[in-house]
Amino acid sequence: MSKEATPFRPAPTSYSESLDRWTTPHAASDYPSKYGQSLRDRRELGCIRRFVESLAPNSRILDLPCGTGRLTPLLLSRGLQVVGADGSEWMVNAAREQQHAHGDGVSAHSANPVFEVREALNTGYPKGAFDAIVCNRLFHHFREPETRTAVLKEFGRICRGPILVSFFNSFALDAFRVRMKHWIRGKVATDRIPISLSTMRRDVGNAGMDVVAKLSVLWGLSPMCYLVLQNRVPVVGEGSQSQARPSALSKAS
């Protein structure tokens, strides 16, 4: 009797764990499809709005991971050409349905958004395909610095303009509270990993990028923090260069 070959699977990393976790119908149905009115939601959206307002209208922006498309109305309201991509087909389907049902943000100034299943480490987009990228709530799932750097490198390859990336900053009361909770229970955090700003800066530097601005959701309280990044060596791609104004973003809040 012939023995069946065992399919090769790489050792689990936070990258594959994160993809597995979100690639289920529950993940999509349980995840909010719109921002709420809580202070945290308003401040988070405010940071992303500041970034979006620094882009020239009609810029081609990649929203990865797009999740259920929570950011789509905001991006469209600025007249951007929106591509939403996510590693989970369930999330992408939810984003498409949401857009079909409400069509939020589509106007005479904006084209319909496109939603695609794509993975952050290997998006398959050509070099310099986008004027800007927004990456909201992905990096706090990644434990290994190599993963963060590899994803940032891929973003740098496909983007010729500024990149907004969120991460969980360990310098925050909420991050300290969660660390204490884990310590008391004798647990190690495997997800929603807070890291220091200097660690994130190092990963950014290793990916060949500079931090041009920092935006905090609730400084010292919430770990949610945004960095605006730019390639050290400009990427040449087709089409127009985004007219981002990093100076308008350079004040830390």
Ligand SMILES: C[S@@+](CC[C@H](N)C(=O)[O-])C[C@H]1O[C@@H](n2cnc3c(N)ncnc32)[C@H](O)[C@@H]1O
């Ligand atoms: C917390 S949700 C954030 C969604 C959206 N950015 C938002 O703010 O509403 C995390 C998303 O990351 C996606 N994701 C996880 N790992 C990924 C990967 N390797 N490549 C692309 N998307 C990934 C999940 O499918 C999920 O939709």
